[in-house]
Amino acid sequence: xxxxxxxxxxxxxxxxxxxxxxxxxxxxxxxxxxxxxxxxxxxxxxxxxxxxxxxxxxxxxxxxxxxxxxxxxxxxxxxxxxxxxxxxxxxxxxxxxxxxxxxxxxxxxxxxxxxxxxxxxxxxxxxxxxxxxxxxxxxxxxxxxxxxxxxxxxxxxxxxxxxxxxxxxxxxxxxxxxxxxxxxxxxxxxxxxxxxxxxxxxxxxxxxxxxxxxxxxxxxxxxxxxxxxxxxxxxxxxxxxxxxxxxxxxxxxxxxxxxxxxxxxxxxxxxxxxxxxxxxxxxxxxxxxxxxxxxxxxxxxxxxxxxxxxxxxxxxxxxxxxxxxxxxxxxxxxxxxxxxxxxxxxxxxxxxxxxxxxxxxxxxxxxxxxxxxxxxxxxxxxxxxxxxxxxxxxxxxxxxxxxxxxxxxxxxxxxxxxxxxxxxxxxxxxxxxxxxxxxxxxxxxxxxxxxxxxxxxxxxxxxxxxxxxxxxxxxxxxxxxxxxxxxxxxxxxxxxxxxxxxxxxxxxxxxxxxxxxxxxxxxxxxxxxxx
Amino acid sequence: xxxxxxxxxxxxxxxxxxxxxxxxxxxxxxxxxxxxxxxxxxxxxxxxxxxxxxxxxxxxxxxxxxxxxxxxxxxxxxxxxxxxxxxxxxxxxxxxxxxxxxxxxxxxxxxxxxxxxxxxxxxxxxxxxxxxxxxxxxxxxxxxxxxxxxxxxxxxxxxxxxxxxxxxxxxxxxxxxxxxxxxxxxxxxxxxxxxxxxxxxxxxxxxxxxxxxxxxxxxxxxxxxxxxxxxxxxxxxxxxxxxxxxxxxxxxxxxxxxxxxxxxxxxxxxxxxxxxxxxxxxxxxxxxxxxxxxxxxxxxxxxxxxxxxxxxxxxxxxxxxxxxxxxxxxxxxxxxxxxxxxxxxxxxxxxxxxxxxxxxxxxxxxxxxxxxxxxxxxxxxxxxxxxxxxxxxxxxxxxxxxxxxxxxxxxxxxxxxxxxxxxxxxxxxxxxxxxxxxxxxxxxxxx
Numbered sequence: 016x017x018x019x020x021x022x023x024x025x026x027x028x029x030x031x032x033x034x035x036x037x038x039x040x041x042x043x044x045x046x047x048x049x050x051x052x053x054x055x056x057x058x059x060x061x062x063x064x065x066x067x068x069x070x071x072x073x074x075x076x077x078x079x080x081x082x083x084x085x086x087x088x089x090x091x092x093x094x095x096x097x098x099x100x101x102x103x104x105x106x107x108x109x110x111x112x113x114x115x116x117x118x119x120x121x122x123x124x125x126x127x128x129x130x131x132x133x134x135x136x137x138x139x140x141x142x143x144x145x146x147x148x149x150x151x152x153x154x155x156x157x158x159x160x161x162x163x164x165x166x167x168x169x170x171x172x173x174x175x176x177x178x179x180x181x182x183x184x185x186x187x188x189x190x191x192x193x194x195x196x197x198x199x200x201x202x203x204x205x206x207x208x209x210x211x212x213x214x215x216x217x218x219x220x221x222x223x224x225x226x227x228x229x230x231x232x233x234x235x236x237x238x239x240x241x242x243x244x245x246x247x248x249x250x251x252x253x254x255x256x257x258x259x260x261x262x263x264x265x266x267x268x269x270x271x272x273x274x275x276x277x278x279x280x281x282x283x284x285x286x287x288x289x290x291x292x293x294x295x296x297x298x299x300x301x302x303x304x305x306x307x308x309x310x311x312x313x314x315x316x317x318x319x320x321x322x323x324x325x326x327x328x329x330x331x332x333x334x335x336x337x338x339x340x341x342x343x344x345x346x347x348x349x350x351x352x353x354x355x356x357x358x359x360x361x362x363x364x365x366x367x368x369x370x371x372x373x374x375x376x377x378x379x380x381x382x383x384x385x386x387x388x389x390x391x392x393x394x395x396x397x398x399x400x401x402x403x404x405x406x407x408x409x410x411x412x413x414x415x416x417x418x419x420x421x422x423x424x425x426x427x428x429x430x431x432x433x434x435x436x437x438x439x440x441x442x443x444x445x446x447x448x449x450x451x452x453x454x455x456x457x458x459x460x461x462x463x464x465x466x467x468x469x470x471x472x473x474x475x476x477x478x479x480x481x482x483x484x485x486x487x488x489x490x491x492x493x494x495x496x497x498x499x500x501x502x503x504x505x506x507x508x509x510x511x512x513x514x515x516x517x518x519x520x521x522x523x524x525x526x527x528x529x530x531x532x533x534x535x536x537x538x539x540x541x542x543x544x545x546x
Numbered sequence: 547x548x549x550x551x552x553x554x555x556x557x558x559x560x561x562x563x564x565x566x567x568x569x570x571x572x573x574x575x576x577x578x579x580x581x582x583x584x585x586x587x588x589x590x591x592x593x594x595x596x597x598x599x600x601x602x603x604x605x606x607x608x609x610x611x612x613x614x615x616x617x618x619x620x621x622x623x624x625x626x627x628x629x630x631x632x633x634x635x636x637x638x639x640x641x642x643x644x645x646x647x648x649x650x651x652x653x654x655x656x657x658x659x660x661x662x663x664x665x666x667x668x669x670x671x672x673x674x675x676x677x678x679x680x681x682x683x684x685x686x687x688x689x690x691x692x693x694x695x696x697x698x699x700x701x702x703x704x705x706x707x708x709x710x711x712x713x714x715x716x717x718x719x720x721x722x723x724x725x726x727x728x729x730x731x732x733x734x735x736x737x738x739x740x741x742x743x744x745x746x747x748x749x750x751x752x753x754x755x756x757x758x759x760x761x762x763x764x765x766x767x768x769x770x771x772x773x774x775x776x777x778x779x780x781x782x783x784x785x786x787x788x789x790x791x792x793x794x795x796x797x798x799x800x801x802x803x804x805x806x807x808x809x810x811x812x813x814x815x816x817x818x819x820x821x822x823x824x825x826x827x828x829x830x831x832x833x834x835x836x837x838x839x840x841x842x843x844x845x846x847x848x849x850x851x852x853x854x855x856x857x858x859x860x861x862x863x864x865x866x867x868x869x870x871x872x873x874x875x876x877x878x879x880x881x882x883x884x885x886x887x888x889x890x891x892x893x894x895x896x897x898x899x900x901x902x903x904x905x906x907x908x909x910x911x912x913x914x915x916x917x918x919x920x921x922x923x924x925x926x927x928x929x930x931x932x933x934x935x936x937x938x939x940x941x942x943x944x945x946x947x948x949x950x951x952x953x954x955x956x957x958x959x960x961x962x963x964x965x966x967x968x969x970x971x972x973x974x975x976x977x978x979x980x981x982x983x984x985x986x987x988x989x990x991x992x993x
Contacts, residue, residue, distance in 0.1 A: 214665070216665045216669055217665045220592065221592045222550075222593065228547075228548035232673065232675075235673040236673050239673055240828055241674070243828055247824075250821050250825060253818070254822065257815065257818075258815075328814065331818070361827035393832055394828070394832075400835070
């Protein structure tokens with residue numbers, strides 16, 4: 016039926032048609048056109064609402080739509096559908112935006128293409144909505160409209176509506192809101208910037224009742240930098256969760272599988288306030304939540320708790336300890352005698368590899384490159400020298416001076432993104448870039464549990480801003496930047512992470528083997544299939 | 547539960563016997579509130595809901611019966627009585643309540659008046675998994691003349707030597723001058739680990755300690771330690787750097803014994819903690835080859851306050867100073883609403899008038915504290931003084947820089963300068979008393 020209309024419309028369009036159409040034919044044509052238009056509209060509406068029910072298409076430029084709240088946006092023509100949408104009843108409100116764009120008379124090819132596109136989105140929607148890294152507000156993977164993905168909340172700090180929503184959420188969970196500190200450089204004003212001298216604990220009651228004491232301790236250790244480094248943070252997090260689970264008792268009329276997950280949510284918000292969660296922590300949290308919700312309801316509490324504790328132990332053993340051993344095994348093959356290896360900052364994994372290689376009597380020397388303000392390389396240097404490895408220490412400004420001596424570069428990673436980019440400590444992309452210029456192979460070592468489904472091509476969109484006061488340095492009793500806040504045109508920026516494109520990385524060594532950077536999405540897909 | 551608060555209110559106030567022979571120290575009025583109210587208020591503000599108060603039977607009786615002693619705190623007070631004559635030190639008291647202590651404790655002394663941010667002390671305790679965390683403050687000189695003291699203040703107070711590391715947080719050395727024979731002796735092991743140490747002497751110990759539960763259990767085993775400040779703290783500070791000796795009751799062993807009790811749980815957790823520390827790139831010092839904390843398990847931390855109020859009311863001078871500053875700590879109106887104050891009297895801005903007072907005409911009250919139910923008649927000048935509860939001051943008196951204890955009666959026209967009038971004393975009319983005259987003690991003590 017549909018096709019018949021199309022044919023008629025086409026024939027009308029032909030420029031060589033000389034004959035004038037009769038009045039009745041014209042009327043018929045007009046009616047057909049209207050009918051077509053209506054059908055097309057209905058089809059377009061059904062398309063969006065069939066897919067992910069919770070999300071609505073939103074455009075990026077005006078403030079994005081919240082799902083939970085009902086308020087209508089200022090600029091958008093397409094108001095959010097109700098949080099509990101019913102497919103049929105989201106009719107003429109949702110997306111009138113695309114339909115006016117549709118012309119009623121289209122060519123056969125165009126319509127076919129449209130149909131195909133719609134089928135693709137339906138198929139994409141049917142896939143399990145596997146969310147991205149463990150950030151709370153997940154970006155939906157299945158996007159029906161090619162418009163834009165919704166941004167996670169933690170990169171929209173300059174939007175007062177988002178901040179208000181966050182404050183409300185924290186109030187509900189009885190967690191104090193940590194206020195931002197100091198002037199933020201405008202390019203990064205969408206990120207949080209906290210001061211280490213204003214810890215979150217000053218707003219909490221001292222015998223903390225709302226938050227488990229081990230989580231408070233963990234949050235403090237994160238914000239003061241006592242536990243730093245992706246692996247250390249994940250292990251500490253899981254250790255704290257073990258204490259929480261041990262001290263947990265199911266309230267009456269509640270199920271452990273649901274209640275425990277709800278108990279963990281405020282703790283995760285609290286930790287996020289102390290220091291933004293890392294990708295590895297996010298994956299660990301996802302794993303735990305999955306394990307908790309998979310506990311059968313007839314399981315007794317003690318049994319369930321021991322099961323969870325063994326799961327956590329196993330996770331740490333498999334994904335961190337054994338993975339490190341496997342990665343060392345692969346990496347040692349790449350280290351030959353007489354090598355000069357360059358490492359940057361402190362990566363527990365790379366340190367592990369170098370120590371094991373040294374024990375296996377490989378002869379090599381190490382150049383440790385370090386950068387301010389963290390100066391983590393000093394700790395790496397100490398541990399390597401303690402083992403007996405001969406090391407050289409330079410700051411990153413001397414990189415191009417020292418690179419002609421280097422035969423290999425080993426880098427650690429904070430996370431590996433789904434498009435093959437490596438997210439690591441700020442300065443890593445510089446190292447990779449200069450190494451590429453000197454044709455020195457760059458090897459990134461990363462466990463698979465740090466692989467994350469986020470996609471990023473620049474270091475601006477999602478990053479972490481550390482305390483700007485760390486950049487102040489006191490030499491001979493004088494601190495030049497002491498009153499930087501008084502200078503109105505001065506802003507201090509202390510970035511933590513940056514992303515390295517995959518063209519600069521030659522090889523990624525994971526516990527699954529040695530893969531090129533572009534195979535990361537494959538690993539992710541295999542992992543998802545497993546789960 | 548994370549922390550339990552313990553308030554030590556059994557002290558005798560041996561350094562201000564003039565004031566405490568009648569009123570027990572915890573109930574001395576400071577700014578018209580009993581002294582014990584201040585630490586309780588501090589704990590309540592911070593968020594504690596329960597406090598264990600160790601006190602004497604006398605104090606407990608007074609708290610429950612005396613209407614003047616109003617502790618309007620919302621927390622639950624668990625009063626534990628000890629015998630007054632048992633001469634228990636603070637550590638003995640802690641040993642006494644060992645059964646009640648289920649988690650780490652925060653020990654506070656009843657004579658502490660401070661507006662410190664407690665979270666600083668507790669954060670050090672939490673973040674570094676410390677065994678001891680305490681609060682100290684830079685001492686301020688007392689500016690007020692102390693009644694009854696002739697001449698300059700004698701520097702009889704023995705100095706405390708406190709050694710901290712470069713960050714100013716880790717406690718490395720603590721000794722009192724009385725314990726040192728010739729000079730300050732610092733062990734080589736400390737110098738090797740912390741080559742730069744700052745030794746400070748002008749610090750006031752606030753007697754606020756966060757102690758791990760294992761310390762309380764250790765006290766239960768070691769009955770020889772009787773005072774927290776005098777013996778336990780220096781012992782812990784010393785123990786940070788000593789290698790584990792062969793003595794049977796060592797605190798490290800207590801740590802280990804406890805761990806053996808819940809063996810399975812703790813050993814795996816210990817492994818995880820060890821793994822975390824191994825993978826983390828943090829170190830508390832640099833310059834040598836050792837791991838964070840030099841591999842030591844016992845750590846003592848101190849938070850030194852630069853600014854803010856921190857007083858320990860254990861001498862007369864401190865008591866007077868505290869009375870000056872206490873009103874800044876709470877924002878109740880200076881003049882109690884139930885006081886009857888006539889219009890033609892001059893009350894300075896920094897004076898406090900207690901409840902149910904009667905201030906008559908033409909009186910002038912400057913920088914003073916007037917207690918509850920005190921009567922002040924006409925033409926009285928009160929300057930820089932502390933008048934406690936139930937005092938009657940007849941007309942024409944001139945009181946300067948003095949402390950008048952409860953229920954005293956000052957006769958007409960008396961002129962009192964820098965004196966301390968004991969409880970329920972009567973000063974004859976038209977008497978003139980200055981610092982030169984001896985203290986006016988109670989009848990029982992007077993010659």
